[in-house]
Amino acid sequence: MKSERRSELLFNVLMNGVAPIVAILIAFAIGGIVIISLGTNPLAFFSRMFSLNFGTLRGVSQMIYRATPYFFTAMALSFAFKAGLFNIGAEGQMFIGGLALAWVGFTFTWLPFPILFVLCLIAGFLGGALWGAIPGYLKVKRGAHEVITTIMLNFIAIALVQYLVQNHFMNPEWGIPHTPSVAEGAYAPSLDKIIPWFPSGTRANIMFLVAIILAGLTLVLLNRTKLGYEIRATGLNPNSAEYAGINISSRTVMTMAISGGFAGMATANFILGPGSHYFLKSEYGGIGFSGIAVGLLGRNNPLGIILAAILFGFLENGALGVQLYFPNVPRQIVEIMQAIILIVLVIVLELARKFLKRLQKRG
């Protein structure tokens, strides 16, 4: 049965390797055309972007800082995906989780590091989990489709967070609505404290490692535990899961909660990491939505997600830096490219699937 393994390999290479890379290349090509039309040399533009990110360890570090939150929101998408659920609500879950973790950080100020830090992460997770569990519950009890409810809950979360910050947590004199700063016990150590050769003075912090550890734990959870087995069974075939005595309602709610929990920790990178240390809503908009693209580009697999998140970090960090050199190219070029990646990816995947089918047919 070698041929079977060969065709499985082909499937993996095409769907998980070739398709994302083609999508990325096409996005760069289209981005390049837009840049040409703005009267700039795209090669110069992209090579500047590349050297800004990879030219120095500081660049790498900044890129990692930008990539980290995407890693969390993409994991939220992918985890739900494993259970057959489409969680479009990472944005809202991220806001609720973010406010929850900030609140713990500026409320229990007397607690030392790492207790307060860990409590903040837990609060972020729980806040996101709560916001994720609601659509799970609505699906189970009322049959409401999670795509619809998660989208609606995004709007509610955004409004709720705005309201709470402006009316309860904010000092009116600050001008910009944000919460008080978290206490020092909640600070996430920057990466150079942990990795000696890392450059100091950048904002990359331990949350990147937390994300990697969580991704590893997720793999263990899904593939080696009873709960993971049940979650996958529920996602792949709820009827058979029901036959197997699995409580599919509870598994659905739990999956959405864990998924939301991941999204809920996304902003810890900004709030607990080096920087302003408070919850500033306007800074995080879109990270939840982009997580959908990152998760799909990473093909719902942890290694793929790291790479995809780093690509998004690369684009974002590059866009910030490259403006100095090419002021006539707006930094929104990056958002265009991110969107193109997603659209092209969906198309290429579909083409690859068709191609594989044809191949099978012709033997």
Add this chain to the structure above:
Amino acid sequence: MAENTRSEKAPDPLIRMEGITKRFPGVLASDSVDFSVQEGEIHALVGENGAGKTTLMKILYGIYSKDTGQIYFEDEPVDIEDPKAANEFGIGMVHQHFMLVPPLSVVDNITLGSEIAHRGILDREEGKKRIQELASDIGFDIDPEARIEELSVGVRQRIEILKVLFREAEVLILDEPTAVLTPQEVESLYEILNNLQEQGKTIIFITHKLNEVMDLADRVTVMRDGKEVGTKEIENTSKKELANMMVGREVLLRVEKKEAELGEELIRTENLTVTNDEGKEIVNDISFSIQEGEVFGIAGVQGNGQTELIEALTGIDEFSSGTVEVQESDLTNADGREIREEGIGHIPEDRLDRGMITDFTVTENFVLGYHTFERYSNRLFLKLREMDAHAEEAVEEFDIKTPSIKTLAESLSGGNQQKLIVARELSQQPKLLVAAQPTRGIDVGAIEFVHERLMEERARGKGLLLVSSELDEIISLSDRIAVIYEGEFTGIFDADETSKEELGVYMTGSKRQDEEKVRRKALNQVSLRE
């Protein structure tokens, strides 16, 4: 033969396929196969799953390209490159999986790709008229404006046939047309095919059910492992011979059933009722008991409450009233896990949508439902090594054909998927096994295997609740048989003293035994003879 002077000479075949070979990566799906069809005949093509029937026909229909070999149409060598070319020779095919567009109407589905147009303007009415004519020619009514998604499987199949006729096919290939049909629908398909034959059409009919071959075909070709084993006239062959040809060895079509050795009462259910969402009783006041070493069969036309009864019994659904006792312990509306822990196994009727998860590996499917057992997991973690070891043993013992235990169940053949489910349930050594349609849609060899294993369980003193719509199966495996009709038992019989005909009468509700007597017989309180 010399004495054959019935006609001057045998008519030349309409289609002749010679030395057809087709290799897929790793399998020789068609190994220099010769196959020919006479004009106007119904020709059955039989063989176990994976024998290469579909492949051969897809080559004839131009879907697959052949590696070597030649096709002759009316003795002319022809090249059939694609289905369009096949259509030009008047060949049409109804696939195993329907290819209709559910939201579109019957007319639009049938005319799709062959629309009638005048000067570029679609003439839908004309198409509609032709379809109605075609339909009434072969004896059925059809609403051309109905949307496909509103129609039953049986009707959808007719649409597929019409689609082929609309393209003026003279040769119809039907790939396992009865696999998806209820017994009644099968009957009306027979009628349609007979009508088509009367109109002079030629029909190639793929199946692995020998009864259908004997009922319908003029000639039959048997395939095994990609080879053609032989072609027979129906008058000159028997089910037994065909079964042996298909499997390549002697097959027992009848199960060997030893004298029953009954033990203690295993399960006792009383006044079981299941109501649906509208409050209607789907299962209505059913009581029965099963003893050790006994097979209690429930016969009935699909949709008379069997599924609901079994699902409530095994923890998937719930009874609205009634009690279930298994050796003193109350298992009324127990959940799936408690049921399994009590030693009740369940082979569900829907293999793919209940019995297994096709995207799980063989191992993962092997523990489905038992994954919470101490054998396969502790509080948090699965015991992957034990799971693999047990799955490996079961694959060996139950002769499940799979490349490895890491293979996804979706790539197993239907028969092997079923064996995997049977292996899982029997490996847990249940004291009571609930088996619903345990041999539906699997081939002769696998059927024989499953039957033998079930009888072994009976001989070991296990109890069996068997639900099947195959009356042959029910009669040959069961000790007592209850007939279910509209959620009620209409009669209880001794399997040795009843017949398909008798059960059939009770299955349609045209006759009933006395209600109280049925109850007492089902509960083993009086002997069946009374």
